[in-house]
Amino acid sequence: MSQLGNLLESLSTGKIELIDLTTSLSAQTPVLRLPEPFVNLIDFSLEQVSAYNAPGPLWKHHNIHTGEHIGTHLDAPIHWFTGKDGRDVAQIPPERLLGPAVVLDVSSESAQNPNFLLEIAHVTAWEEAHGPIPQNAWLLLRTGWDRFAQDQEQFLNADQNGPHTPGFSAECAQWLAEHTPISGVGVETVGIDAGSAGGMEPPFPAHHYLLGHDKYGVTSLQNLDKLPPTGAVIVVAPLPIVGGTGSPSRVFALVAHND
C-alpha cells in the first residue's frame, strides 16, 4: 500500500489518532485586554442574517465579526514592528504549517507559579532527553492553562499588577528565534508572550524575536496533554487573509499509538 494509503488505514484503525488542538469560537471566547491607551480588538460575534425565514427561507447563515487575534489563532510576522517587512498570514509557506510537534511540559511548574518562564536551560534539557529540535518543528509549551479557556477572568489571571500567565523569558525567546530551526511556538495561553512580558526588555520578547525572525506563534491550544514529547505531527491552518496580521486557525495533531 502507498504511504498515504497506510496513513489513512492507520487513522481508520486508531493506530494514528487525529487530535483537535483548537478551542471553540463564540462570544464567550476569552480575548486579550490591553491596558489604556491601547485599542483592543472586538470580541467574536455571529450576526444572524437568515434562519429558514423570509430573508432566506431554505437556509440559515450569519455574518462574523471578530478580531484577527482570538481563540486559537496564528500570529504572522507583520503583527509585530520587528516583522513589519515580513510575511502576512496569507504569505506563510504551507510547508511551514505542517511539521513535527515537540512538547515541553511545564504544567507542574506553571501550577505552582503562574508567572513561570521557560528558559534556554529547559529547552536544552529537553533536547538531552529527546534529541535535537527537528527542522520545521512547532515547539509547544504545555502549561495546563487550557483548563481556563472557557473563563475570561481565570484565563487572563490579571490583578492590579497586570496579568499572570506562563510564557518565555526574553533570553529564551531570542535563542529560539535565532538558534533553533523551529517554524514557531504554540501555547495554551491568550498570547505567545507571558502575562508579565509587557515589563520585559524588550517588551513582549516572544513577539519581538520570533515574529522578527519569520517564526510564527499559535495560541489558546487545547489537548496538548494528549501529545507525546516528540513524534507527533501538527497541522496549523490559518485563513489566508491578504494583509492579515494573524488569523483564527484550526490546529490538528496526528499522534501514533503503539498498541
Added chain:
Amino acid sequence: MSQLGNLLESLSTGKIELIDLTTSLSAQTPVLRLPEPFVNLIDFSLEQVSAYNAPGPLWKHHNIHTGEHIGTHLDAPIHWFTGKDGRDVAQIPPERLLGPAVVLDVSSESAQNPNFLLEIAHVTAWEEAHGPIPQNAWLLLRTGWDRFAQDQEQFLNADQNGPHTPGFSAECAQWLAEHTPISGVGVETVGIDAGSAGGMEPPFPAHHYLLGHDKYGVTSLQNLDKLPPTGAVIVVAPLPIVGGTGSPSRVFALVAHND
C-alpha cells in the same frame, strides 16, 4: 522509522507534496449574490485597529468582518433546513475532515457548457476506472472554474436568466448523499450547487440532500488540477464556530509523487 516520521521525511524530500487548495481572502474575494428578497451576507473586510502607531505602538492588528460563506468555506448541516437539527460547524467530528480525496475531472465538459451537471453515470464510470469511492472520502469536482476565482463577474457568470456554473444534478446529489460513504463534496465554484440549481426540484439539491444527510461541502477550491483521481489525502480545516452554519476554511492536500 515511525509512520509519522516517514511522512515528515517524505514531505522534506518532496516524495509527498503539501498542496494548498485554498483561495485567498480579501475584499476582492467573490461572493454569492442572492436575488431579492433574500438578504446577502457582507463581503470580507479588514478594519485596521492599530499599525505600529498610537493605538498599538509595537503591533498591527485588525478586526475582521465577513460572511460565514465566503471564499474557500465549509457548509455545515445546519446551513440548510434539511439539516437544521444536525451539526453546526464546530460539531463536525475531526475524523470527517481528513480523508481520501477523489477527483472527478469534468473541466472539458464545463468549458464547453458552463451549466454542466454531474450525473450518477459519471460517478459510476469513475468508480469503474478507479475503484469504489472510499469511506470518508471527499468527492472533488474539477471543473476549471478556479481560473475565475479573482473575478466576481466571471466567477458567478450570471445573466438575465441567472448564474451559469457547473455542479450536480438533483438525482446525482441525492445518490451521493444517500448511497455513497463520502464525508462531503468539494467544488471550485462559489457554492456547492450549480448556478441553475435554484430552478431544480428540489431547489439547491446539493445543499438539500448532502447537508440533510450529515454530509458537508467545501467551495472555491484551487489547485485541484494538481491532484490525481485517487490517492491524495485532504485536510479540511474550518474554524470551530459554536452555532456556525459554515466557516471560511483552510484546505490542504497531501499528494504522493512517484519520482
